[in-house]
Amino acid sequence: MQQFKKQTISSIINAKGNRKLSMITAYDALFAKLFDGEVDFILVGDSLNMSFGGKNDTLSITMEQMIYHTKAVCNGAKNTFIICDMPFGTYTNEKIAFENAMAVYQQTSADAVKIEGGKNKAHIVKYLTDNSIAVVGHIGLMPQNFRVEGGYKIKGKDSQNIQSLIEDAKAIEAAGAFCIVLEGVKPDAAKLITEAVGVPIIGIGAGIDVDGQVLVWSDMLGFFDEFKPKFxxxxxxxxxxxxxxxQEYVRDVNDKTFPSDEEIY
Known part of the structure; x- marks a missing residue:
């Protein structure tokens, strides 16, 4: 099994065109320790509001909750690059974004933060990176737009939208993002976006012609079985x-076969 040494921003950027990058989510120390050294990145995603918190979308999770879970992940994964998702409403302007990102840096060992948005958030990405905060961008289908868009809408279906996505990627790259998550984008569009920028594009539901992939751990390991996204x-x-x-444990308790003599002090 491939073991990864802890990545740096330079090694992540240099991976583009040389090898594929792998990212997985984690929300606690237990699973983070299992993933540690096995993947390039661990993302403490706001998706935990759904898979961990049982909510219908990501919008209600707080900065305090994200910091709590990021601390736990950092405790479990000492050798993996860790990214903290900035939740909805925590980067509405430069000042608020910096205060919240600074809290992540001061209270956890996270290596970077992730924010959703393209051209409209480039000024925030620049402000953060100018102030020593490493930023991962997120464009395409953006879960924090779930309500305003009336659901999860696949992107990159026409030339106008593809061009807009390319502009988004270029804008946040120019602002200092060292990596970009691209979600829910048609594969042909994802390929063009990947080729248009010099930083890695990490896909989720964006086909194979990107620089890496990310999946939510509970989806890929079959713990969330209410539905399975196509990707x-x-x-x-x-x-x-x-x-x-x-069920076996309950059976053994009822049968009085647990605990055995070997399991009693």
Whole structure:
């Protein structure tokens, strides 16, 4: 199994065109420790509001909650580049964005923050990077736009939108973002966007012609089984395995076969 040494911003940028980058989400120390050294990045995604918190979207999670979970992930993963998602409403202007990003840096060991938005957020990306905050961008389908767009809308379906996405990518690259997550974009468009910039494009539901991939851990390991997004490949039937193990435990308790003599002080 490939073991990754901890990446730096330089090594991440230099990976473009040389090898694919892998990213996975984590929300706690337990799973972060399992992923540590196995992937290039761990993203403490605001997706935890749904998979961990049981909410219908990402919008209600707070900065305090994100910092709490980022601390936990940093405790578990000492050898992996860690990114903290900036939640909805925490980067509405330069001052607010810097105060919240500074709190992430001061209270956790995260290596970077991630914000959603293209041209309209380039000035915020620049302000953060000018003030020593490393930024990952996020364009295409942006979950924090869920309500204003009336759902999760696939992007890159026409030439006008593709050109707009290319402009978004170029704008936040110029502002200092060292990496960009590209979500829910048609593969042909994703290829053009990837070729248009000099920083890595990390895809999720954006095809194969990007510089890397990211998946939510509970999706790829089969722990969230209410529905499976089309772009997810399930690598484990986690929910079934856990349920089966719990059923066996209950059976052993009822049968009085647990604890055994070897499991008693």
């Amino acid at each position: 997810v490949r399930k690598y484990l039937n986690g929910a079934q395995l856990v349920k089966k193990s719990v």
